[in-house]
Amino acid sequence: MGKFRYLPSFMTYFHTSLVSCSKMSCFMFNIYIYFFSLDRDQVLRIHVESEDHIQALKELEEDVDSGLDFWTHGFSTERPIDIRVPHSSLSAVKDFLKKNNVPFNVMINNVQELLDREKSEMVSNAKMERSTKSFNFAAYHDLETIYSFMDTLVASHPNLITKVHIGNSYENRPMYALKFSTGGVNRPAIWVDAGIHSREWVTQASAVWIANKIASNYGVDPSVTSLLGQMDIYLMIVTNPDGYVFTHTNNRMWRKTRSVKSGSSCRGVDPNRNWDAGFGGPGASKDPCSDSYHGPYAHSEVEVKNVVDLIMGHGNFKSFISVHSYSQLLMYPYGYTCTDIPDMSELHSVGTAAIKELTSLYNTRYQVGSICKIIYQASGGSIDWTYDIGIKYSFAFELRDTGFYGFLLPANQIIPTAEETWLGLKYIMEYFDECMFSCLLTLDLAPYLLNDENAMRQREGQMMSWWQIVQD
């Protein structure tokens, strides 16, 4: 049997949380899961509570025809027992367990898939730990170094991360997004971009750290693992590579792209005034020499067009998060007008809860609000466009600090900034994860969602002990 380092998919999360409820409702939910799971071997986790249960399991063990593969040997009430059940025996085994009132839940829906992944993962594990461990996350790096880091990360997690070449910049540099995916076809996805304004160095640096964090958390952190079980994450570390290079070679304060416009000696367009949302309206400049120049027309900048094309072509993004600095804010649309969006109260409360998580780490104070009200009216912004095309969970972060160092944040603040930002990001992703599940299945899971914290803790405990067992 294979050793599994991965934690089960989202379904087991909800299933686990129901174990503590009455047998009747657990029973019904089990049946639902069974119908949902289709033709796959499953791993069932048995919660032994009495001697009767142990007897029942021993009976099962003796039935060699069923082809059961016991992962846990030695039955006791002190820890759960995991059994891989071939698909052909599933209904019989489950009926047997129910008849004997033995509580169980489905841990892994598709064993084969995980086995394959696990094998190749182990091959590159050692390599991964060596190379990304030596990367200095507490320093600012140039474009070449960041791109090389991306390659290393992808090579260490070939079954989790791929590098998506979304197009080239104005000066023909490749633009890469890291796609975190555990499979599926065109799964619902979350987009995170950093460095669209090149001088905001803490954003690219934080994104590098976050990429590494997601990669190393998969299989370890229950919520990240659960999330990636059903959703993809696209992370664009350097969204404006030309500008980023320019901040290293010429002008640390460069913000825009580096495109050339005929009729002007000034280069560059503000890539966050170039989106097709209230384009050309207030809060953006017509002057090509201005730092907030909107450009000749919407999506004129190839850097913006590449992202637009990817989002439109994919068609299944559910959340879009753009990371900027500075000011310590978490914002939702709109920027181009101060009219409230229909989803204002939901996004405001998600934002408020997200910054609570962020602040919990280092007491860094953040504010929440719409772009237009909290910072300035600004037309042609990315998250306005994404919201207007139906990506409801559109947010923009402004990271540290509040003006003391401003854009020139010392490198020793990179990791703390990344760590706290990650907590905020994670909250938004988890929120969306739960919402999506309940929205998709139309089961009333509100009571279980509200019991969230307890269920999560319980599940974490169970996951951890299970992981310990299978390590043996």
Add this chain to the structure above:
Amino acid sequence: MKTFCSVWLLLSLVELSPAPPASQEPPLACTGAPDPAPPQPETAEDMASTGDLEPTHYPARRAAQVALHYLNTHHGSPFRVFGLQQVHKASAEDVAAGGRKYKLDFSVTDWGSGSATMNKSSEEFFSNTTDVLNIAGPALRCSADVLFPRTERHSAPEVQLHCEALHQINSTAQEEDAFYQKYISPDSAVSARDIPDSFGNVSEEMQPFWRLARVAASFIMLRESSENTEFNMAKVASVTQQESSGEQLMLEFVVLLHDLPSQVTHKHTHRLWTLMDTEAVCVLTVCVCSAGDRSVEAAGVLVSRQRRQGPADRVAAQMPSRHQTPKLTL
């Protein structure tokens, strides 16, 4: 003991254009063409901010930032610079003479203080929400009235400010004196660029210059502020010590100011004199002289901050004579 309490600041050039590439030399003193005001963002939607204001929204925050610049011009030093911590309450009303007046209740922290200047009594002001890696002192509660006039040409906002316990925070006179003594020596020729550097580093030695630049920049930021701007000093492009005349420590700063709404970084050059005064009058004076090929009237700003009482004419008499002092208006 003489205290370092006189600082003269001459703004020799005000250039409100977007920052050119870093390699460009700073302009010569009193030449160049200043713009009357920074480019205003095209805010067609006026946020109609009268009555009670949301403290976390930008109208309240911008007004508080103006009060903060005012605070720094009056109480800033090479060892003390205040930063905005939080706006608690804010309201605004239109005034009869045209313009809008903001009433603010907010807290500031001393960005310049490290553990050295925190004493026991300041702990009661210590807020539990300071950034861990920022060297920030205790929080001070302030209230301010900020009036943004509505005139054809831009004119500076007017501020009335009161901060609790301002005089209870540790005096930085001793450090200021040491700083002055260190750099007044004839062989001193401080010269540095890019503070902070690209990576956010500021050496120990440059910290007081960094703060002094910010205090000086506060005069400009205060003067240039409106309801449509939100200024911060992005960096000190260069600091160059000029030949001192007698007891005057003279420094020339080139700073970059960042305006949040327009995202423009403005470059400014100013010169700063210090004066050790034995007559018990200490002033911080900012003088802007401007001339140039653009059709801008000569503009001057004389702002004096008096730590102790003293006649104004003594101040005028102590202005360095070899520098052209143009007509100054308050």
